[in-house]
Amino acid sequence: MDLDLxxxxxxxxxxxxxxxxxxxxxxxxxxxxxxxxxxxxxQELGCTLLARTTRSVQLTPAGEQLYEEARGVFATVDxxxxxxxxxxxxxxxxxVAFAPGLHVSEAVRAFTAAHPSVEIELxxxxxxxQDAPLRDGRAHVGYLRQPFDSTGLRVVPVGSEPKVxxxxxxxxxxxxxxxxxxxxxxxxxxxxxxxxxxxxxxxFELIAAGHxxxxxxxxxxxxxxxxxxxxxxxxxxxxxxxxVVVAEDRQERRVLDFVAVAERTLGDEPARLAAVD
Amino acid sequence: MDLDLxxxxxxxxxxxxxxxxxxxxxxxxxxxxxxxxxxxxxQELGCTLLARTTRSVQLTPAGEQLYEEARGVFATVDxxxxxxxxxxxxxxxxxVAFAPGLHVSEAVRAFTAAHPSVEIELxxxxxxxQDAPLRDGRAHVGYLRQPFDSTGLRVVPVGSEPKVxxxxxxxxxxxxxxxxxxxxxxxxxxxxxxxxxxxxxxxFELIAAGHxxxxxxxxxxxxxxxxxxxxxxxxxxxxxxxxVVVAEDRQERRVLDFVAVAERTLGDEPARLAAVD
DNA sequence: TAAAAATACTCCATAGGTATTTTAT
DNA sequence: ATAAAATACCTATGGAGTATTTTTA
Numbered sequence: 001m002d003l004d005l006x007x008x009x010x011x012x013x014x015x016x017x018x019x020x021x022x023x024x025x026x027x028x029x030x031x032x033x034x035x036x037x038x039x040x041x042x043q044e045l046g047c048t049l050l051a052r053t054t055r056s057v058q059l060t061p062a063g064e065q066l067y068e069e070a071r072g073v074f075a076t077v078d079x080x081x082x083x084x085x086x087x088x089x090x091x092x093x094x095x096v097a098f099a100p101g102l103h104v105s106e107a108v109r110a111f112t113a114a115h116p117s118v119e120i121e122l123x124x125x126x127x128x129x130q131d132a133p134l135r136d137g138r139a140h141v142g143y144l145r146q147p148f149d150s151t152g153l154r155v156v157p158v159g160s161e162p163k164v165x166x167x168x169x170x171x172x173x174x175x176x177x178x179x180x181x182x183x184x185x186x187x188x189x190x191x192x193x194x195x196x197x198x199x200x201x202x203x204f205e206l207i208a209a210g211h212x213x214x215x216x217x218x219x220x221x222x223x224x225x226x227x228x229x230x231x232x233x234x235x236x237x238x239x240x241x242x243x244v245v246v247a248e249d250r251q252e253r254r255v256l257d258f259v260a261v262a263e264r265t266l267g268d269e270p271a272r273l274a275a276v277d
Numbered sequence: 278m279d280l281d282l283x284x285x286x287x288x289x290x291x292x293x294x295x296x297x298x299x300x301x302x303x304x305x306x307x308x309x310x311x312x313x314x315x316x317x318x319x320q321e322l323g324c325t326l327l328a329r330t331t332r333s334v335q336l337t338p339a340g341e342q343l344y345e346e347a348r349g350v351f352a353t354v355d356x357x358x359x360x361x362x363x364x365x366x367x368x369x370x371x372x373v374a375f376a377p378g379l380h381v382s383e384a385v386r387a388f389t390a391a392h393p394s395v396e397i398e399l400x401x402x403x404x405x406x407q408d409a410p411l412r413d414g415r416a417h418v419g420y421l422r423q424p425f426d427s428t429g430l431r432v433v434p435v436g437s438e439p440k441v442x443x444x445x446x447x448x449x450x451x452x453x454x455x456x457x458x459x460x461x462x463x464x465x466x467x468x469x470x471x472x473x474x475x476x477x478x479x480x481f482e483l484i485a486a487g488h489x490x491x492x493x494x495x496x497x498x499x500x501x502x503x504x505x506x507x508x509x510x511x512x513x514x515x516x517x518x519x520x521v522v523v524a525e526d527r528q529e530r531r532v533l534d535f536v537a538v539a540e541r542t543l544g545d546e547p548a549r550l551a552a553v554d
Numbered sequence: 555t556a557a558a559a560a561t562a563c564t565c566c567a568t569a570g571g572t573a574t575t576t577t578a579t
Numbered sequence: 580a581t582a583a584a585a586t587a588c589c590t591a592t593g594g595a596g597t598a599t600t601t602t603t604a
Contacts, residue, residue, distance in 0.1 A: 002286060047362065047365035061364050066361045068413075071413055081280060083346060084342045085323075088338070103478070138349065222503055223503065224501070
């Protein structure tokens with residue numbers, strides 16, 4: 001049922017040495033034990049990992065893949081255990097998530113000044129999955145942009161920002177200083193859901209390549225701007241709300257404190273940024 | 278020694294239900310078994326995970342943390358096993374890593390056109406760890422920027438780009454069109470190693486906040502530009518080499534093919550971009 | 555034929571089961 | 580008084596050991 005990490009460690013040793021005997025030696029177990037364990041692992045996974053002859057042991061493609069995956073698995077597990085120990089020793093952690101284009105570092109600095117002992121970790125969210133990490137515990141607090149699914153979440157609006165159209169620099173509409181929805185009628189709009197195109201950067205690549213245009217919040221345009229793309233305000237587009245968000249059942253002191261700090265610090269961000277223009 | 282994923286799964290069930298009996302029921306095991314396994318897990322980890330009374334089971338802070346970590350661990354393991362199965366079924370994968378600011382999507386598109394069945398995954402590298410993922414198998418091929426440790430790697434130079442100074446918009450030197458090293462004498466330079474400041478975005482936040490200036494490759498300036506920062510060429514700074522890189526022992530057909538495509542596609546990128554200016 | 559993996563078997567640690575006790579509300 | 584976790588004790592699976600066989604370069 002569950003992957004056995006001991007067997008995975010054994011397998012990694014064999015893959016590394018290309019030799020059951022020497023791997024067994026390094027693992028301080030007998031060679032036959034290792035043979036059996038690897039066979040068992042192959043059975044559990046339902047695929048052959050090693051091509052054995054009596055003179056050599058070679059990885060199959062699946063074995064190669066598992067060997068590469070093994071590092072990641074152990075790194076993840078070790079980090080998880082380490083963080084649990086840290087918490088047990090009294091270290092306080094706070095994972096702050098933020099949507100692409102939004103900046104939390106100012107809030108983090110203000111919070112850290114008041115709570116120097118809290119270890120902060122940042123989590124860069126993606127378009128399509130803004131809320132899930134807050135609900136499932138991967139992040140304690142988030143700085144998000146509407147819309148998102150707010151069930152089970154406490155949402156504190158802190159500001160709003162206009163939407164801009166992102167166009168190739170050579171696009172006819174790029175000459176205009178500002179646009180309306182009517183101007184964009186008939187343009188191919190790249191929807192976030194249309195492609196499984198992950199990052200903002202990828203989307204902008206598509207636009208630059210002439211595959212379409214997109215409506216993005218102003219802060220995204222600012223943060224990921226490129227010389228071959230232009231951004232034009234769409235005057236009748238509804239502005240986007242930015243919010244600080246926590247799971248409803250989070251009552252930890254440091255989390256509530258961060259929300260308070262973030263509300264103060266991030267609240268006037270749109271105004272501040274606008275002044276820079 | 279190794280964390281036992283079965284015990285972790287059991288723990289997650291108890292954490293979810295807040296009740297040993299119901300968790301045991303859901304796991305199709307007897308309640309005393311569960312009690313013992315959780316105790317064993319606590320012993321192995323060396324910390325208490327649950328505060329038990331006969332009427333309620335509550336998570337300790339360490340338990341809370343482990344419950345949150347559990348999702349990530351299982352997600353990692355499941356994804357690893359899934360990818361191994363895919364490879365075993367004959368799916369070809371190619372993980373392409375790229376340094377911040379560099380764009381590989383054009384090479385990816387060209388490669389995908391020729392090899393539609395190869396599943397491509399992108400890996401966004403960080404400043405300080407460009408080469409390791411290529412050496413340890415996390416990525417098959419990379420698009421990097423000098424300098425990096427090239428031991429065990431095959432390096433194909435494909436272009437070079439100038440370095441620019443990144444300054445706050447309000448900085449006195451921002452009025453100048455171009456700079457020399459002599460102009461920057463005495464300015465506080467933010468080194469990548471100075472702070473453990475992870476992302477490019479963070480570094481730029483620090484610059485915007487007036488903590489110093491930085492020298493960055495032109496493509497980084499382009500991709501992460503902000504209205505409150507300006508970028509000025511430093512005429513006597515040595516240009517940065519960009520390279521396509523693979524581990525020396527990689528001989529897979531699809532990897533070599535990608536290198537060839539990337540060499541063609543990315544080779545003239547600086548020229549192309551320069552033309553846009 | 556020799557080096558290396560696989561098989562045969564034995565032993566014991568531990569997961570899992572049932573019956574019962576302890577404990578806090 | 581009672582619901583729920585812990586303990587006691589049993590069984591059996593499977594991990595680890597040693598001795599031996601099989602395999603192929």
